[in-house]
Amino acid sequence: MDYYNENTILYLNGEFVKASEAKMDFYSQSLHYGYAVFEGIRSYRNINGETVIFKEVAHFERLKHSALSMNMPYPFNTEELIEATYVLLDANNLQDAYIRPLVYAPANMSFSKNTTSYITIAVWEMQPFLGEKLLRVMTSSFQRPNPKGFKMDVKASGHYVNSILASQEAKANGFDEALLTDINGNVAEGPGANVFFEKDGKLITPATGNILAGITRATVMDICSELNIPVEEKLFTIEEMKNADAAFFCGTAAEVIGWHSLDDVPFKKPWSETLGKIVEDAYKDFVVRPGTGSSVKKYEGMNVE
Numbered sequence: 001m002d003y004y005n006e007n008t009i010l011y012l013n014g015e016f017v018k019a020s021e022a023k024m025d026f027y028s029q030s031l032h033y034g035y036a037v038f039e040g041i042r043s044y045r046n047i048n049g050e051t052v053i054f055k056e057v058a059h060f061e062r063l064k065h066s067a068l069s070m071n072m073p074y075p076f077n078t079e080e081l082i083e084a085t086y087v088l089l090d091a092n093n094l095q096d097a098y099i100r101p102l103v104y105a106p107a108n109m110s111f112s113k114n115t116t117s118y119i120t121i122a123v124w125e126m127q128p129f130l131g132e133k134l135l136r137v138m139t140s141s142f143q144r145p146n147p148k149g150f151k152m153d154v155k156a157s158g159h160y161v162n163s164i165l166a167s168q169e170a171k172a173n174g175f176d177e178a179l180l181t182d183i184n185g186n187v188a189e190g191p192g193a194n195v196f197f198e199k200d201g202k203l204i205t206p207a208t209g210n211i212l213a214g215i216t217r218a219t220v221m222d223i224c225s226e227l228n229i230p231v232e233e234k235l236f237t238i239e240e241m242k243n244a245d246a247a248f249f250c251g252t253a254a255e256v257i258g259w260h261s262l263d264d265v266p267f268k269k270p271w272s273e274t275l276g277k278i279v280e281d282a283y284k285d286f287v288v289r290p291g292t293g294s295s296v297k298k299y300e301g302m303n304v305e
């Protein structure tokens with residue numbers, strides 16, 4: 001996957017620079033200890049042909065929440081970052097894109113607090129994150145981090161070492177993706193997505209506390225309430241999930257993607273007959289519906305190299 005080429009523009013601390021020429025500090029506390037926070041956002045070309053960043057305020061506000069929760073200075077402004085992202089999409093000629101803001105630390109080999117934070121935003125064209133086929137999912141031997149050791153509602157870079165281990169293990173065993181439990185053995189989430197299952201006409205998703213309760217998860221719940229699909233948040237086991245009629249992952253990158261099986265136990269219903277399929281279709285419509293994000297503005301005065 002090529003994330004950038006010679007023409008790609010990156011947002012770096014208030015400036016638009018060539019990605020191939022951008023520099024960062026090898027002595028950064030972020031690189032050595034995973035002490036950084038980030039977001040994963042998508043933009044879509046909506047049905048009116050406009051570029052719209054989906055749930056842009058929610059994502060940039062979560063970035064701020066993540067940084068402040070991790071004791072990182074956050075001198076950035078949500079509105080300005082959203083504006084900069086639109087400029088960046090335009091500068092890179094992208095409408096359907098993935099957007100990756102990252103807040104990182106200066107040179108610091110100690111564990112002390114910093115007085116400065118840096119920010120970069122990268123954009124690239126992205127194929128469906130988990131593909132488009134129904135997924136064969138494996139229960140991971142890795143559990144999600146202990147919420148008493150980490151702040152699991154925060155999108156911190158270091159947490160993703162756990163995600164990488166779980167995802168690589170699943171693929172090494174011939175599966176498409178992993179499902180992780182929490183420290184008590186209840187179902188938590190995927191390496192980069194939340195999970196729902198269907199049982200007897202209802203959708204069930206893990207309760208908050210040990211998960212990153214995603215923006216897509218909240219959108220799925222909104223869609224369900226619009227469509228009168230009952231949703232319950234509760235703790236449940238892998239065994240309960242294997243007994244389900246159907247299941248799916250949801251997340252910004254993954255969008256809504258159905259499962260074929262869990263640990264090679266196929267789900268009972270064909271995907272086309274599930275509530276998940278209804279949600280998948282509704283989500284696809286929703287993200288390109290005008291009014292789901294701020295519309296494109298002209299950003300005169302921003303200096304794009």
Ligand code: PMP
Nearest residue numbers: 192193194212214215216251252
């Ligand atoms: N859980 C984890 C661990 C994730 O990395 C993500 C992706 N950000 C999600 C859930 C889904 O979150 P969202 O819908 O906000 O992208």
